[in-house]
Amino acid sequence: MNANLILEMKEIHKTFKGNTGENRQVLKAVNIEVKAGECVGIVGESGSGKSTLAKLIVHLIPATKGQIFFKGKDITCLSKKELKAYYRKVQMVFQEPLSTFSPKMKIGTYLSESFIHYENMKKSEAHKRALELLKMVGLCETYINKYPHELSGGELQRVVIARSIGINPDLIICDEATSALDVSLQKQIIELLMNFKKNNQFSTLFITHDLALAERLCDRTYVMYQGEIVEVLKGNDIVESAVNPYTRKLLESVFNMKKIKEVLEAV
Ligand SMILES: Nc1ncnc2c1ncn2[C@@H]1O[C@H](COP(=O)(O)OP(=O)(O)OP(=O)(O)O)[C@@H](O)[C@H]1O
Ligand SMILES: [Mg+2]
Numbered sequence: 001m002n003a004n005l006i007l008e009m010k011e012i013h014k015t016f017k018g019n020t021g022e023n024r025q026v027l028k029a030v031n032i033e034v035k036a037g038e039c040v041g042i043v044g045e046s047g048s049g050k051s052t053l054a055k056l057i058v059h060l061i062p063a064t065k066g067q068i069f070f071k072g073k074d075i076t077c078l079s080k081k082e083l084k085a086y087y088r089k090v091q092m093v094f095q096e097p098l099s100t101f102s103p104k105m106k107i108g109t110y111l112s113e114s115f116i117h118y119e120n121m122k123k124s125e126a127h128k129r130a131l132e133l134l135k136m137v138g139l140c141e142t143y144i145n146k147y148p149h150e151l152s153g154g155e156l157q158r159v160v161i162a163r164s165i166g167i168n169p170d171l172i173i174c175d176e177a178t179s180a181l182d183v184s185l186q187k188q189i190i191e192l193l194m195n196f197k198k199n200n201q202f203s204t205l206f207i208t209h210d211l212a213l214a215e216r217l218c219d220r221t222y223v224m225y226q227g228e229i230v231e232v233l234k235g236n237d238i239v240e241s242a243v244n245p246y247t248r249k250l251l252e253s254v255f256n257m258k259k260i261k262e263v264l265e266a267v
Pocket of ligand 2: 052
């Protein structure tokens with residue numbers, strides 16, 4: 001095994017049972033690798049299996065067949081203690097940030113609690129760390145006493161990212177983390193992610209509909225079509241180098257050039 005590999009998915013299959021008991025194969029022999037410090041993209045049209053893939057990685061659902069290795073260790077056979085460590089090392093940022101928060105919990109508590117839980121920090125230390133992280137994601141100290149409903153979608157997403165980064169993960173999975181935001185908020189989050197990417201502090205799995213966004217952010221991008229990886233594109237010329245007919249189809253169907261241009265030109 002390559003010591004540089006953070007995540008390795010080998011021949012992953014996932015089948016769901018439909019309402020009438022029929023089997024629906026949602027992932028078919030998927031192979032994915034993420035190396036240390038890499039930002040890897042997963043693009044594909046709606047229903048192609050991207051979120052299912054993410055849920056398998058964060059251990060929310062089991063694979064039907066295949067193996068998932070995290071730093072060389074099969075995650076299906078982790079002990080309780082190892083699982084706790086795994087949940088700290090692999091963080092997920094969802095599309096809809098509000099669902100991550102408890103409405104009665106202040107932002108400061110949301111941040112500090114995870115630092116106390118995962119980093120064994122004292123309360124005062126965790127509070128200090130929460131303030132530092134809020135600053136790092138561009139939010140001032142007063143946010144520590146606010147409730148989730150008092151924040152915009154972009155601000156909430158920044159708090160989620162602050163929490164994820166704050167517990168020193170090896171891998172952050174962003175599942176359409178910017179899709180629910182308007183163009184200017186998308187810009188803020190993309191800038192934030194690009195800044196962190198520059199420092200290579202962790203690896204990122206960036207799930208998106210937008211090939212142009214993946215092109216801008218990712219070192220390597222897997223294209224999914226109906227549960228299969230149909231193409232792996234390297235570097236920054238996704239749109240130019242894509243040859244697979246499904247990728248070309250995806251480019252035509254989901255690549256909203258105008259909207260993405262607006263976002264990227266603003267960054
Ligand atoms: N728990 C489940 N039970 C049955 N079918 C499911 C389940 N979860 C997902 N599916 C099906 O699996 C397929 C892939 O879903 P998934 O959410 O992974 O797609 P996606 O690529 O993330 O789509 P989107 O871009 O719209 O978020 C879909 O057809 C979906 O209906
Ligand atoms: Mg999804």
